[in-house]
Amino acid sequence: MSLRYAVLTLLDIEPGSGYDLKRRFERSVSHFWSASHQQMYRELHKLHDEGLLDCEEQPQEGKPDKKVYSLTDKGRAELRDWVIQPAAPQKIREPFLVRMFAGHHLSQEELRSALNDQLHRHRGLLEIYQEQNERVLKSDPALQERYWLAHQTLLLGIEAEKTWVNWAENMLQQLEQKCEESS
Template sequence: MSLRYAVLTLLDIEPGSGYDLKRRFERSVSHFWSASHQQMYRELHKLHQEGLLDCVEQPQEGKPDKKLYSLTDKGCAELRHWVTQPTAPQKIREPFLVRMFAGHHLDRDDLRSALNSQLQLHREVLRHYQEQNEKVLNSDAALQKRYWLAHRTLLLGIEAEKTWITWLENLSEELE
């Protein structure tokens, strides 16, 4: 996958400015895909140049004009085509796992500390995902229906964090 399709997907949900898009990205896709602010804006410009996005400038008082992006018919067609293509499972790229693979170099206290730190991080992510889930469950029924698949990605994230937490807790118990 590329940032291209994340941008198209987010603008398919709702047109918006680069700032709007970045905020939406941070609240959703960033949990499983990363991109910097600069990468996002470069991709917006590129997609616009390719005719996949429309851009309308809205004047703002005392600020530069706001550029609002939306999908063109060509952009919708490309997104539909991409969604139909098979996706190979990705390998996990997790630095902590590499550290644990070399964990025999750690003494007991350092290992305990590393496990506890990682456990706290995953508990925080889980808490954040659960808060997002509550917002979804308390949102308008029509909105829930439209984005039920997007919600399922959040539920997968919750399960993944629970798995991490269980794994880390088990390692900690084995260490003791």
């Protein structure tokens, strides 16, 4: 996948400015796809130049005009063509797991610290995702219906974070057992 389709998808849901798009991206797609602010703006301009997006300038008092982007028919067609293609499963690219693979170079304390750090990070993400889920569940039923598929990606994120938390807790427990056995 490329940022191109993430941008098209977010603008298909609702037109918006580059700032709007950045905020939507951070609250949703950024949990499973990364892009910098500059990359998103470059992609917006590229998609507009290709005729996949319309851009309407809205005057603002005391500020530069706001550019609001929306999909053209050509943009919707390209998005649909991309969506109907089968997606191959991606392998996990997780630097922490490579570090764990070489973890025999760490002392027990360094390993414990690294695992606790990961546990803390994944608990934090889990909390964020669960808060987002609560907001979704409290939202207007029409919005829930409209964003049902997007919500499913959030639910998968929750399950993935629960798995990370469980794995890190089990690793810490096993590490403690190994320490006790070697004492």
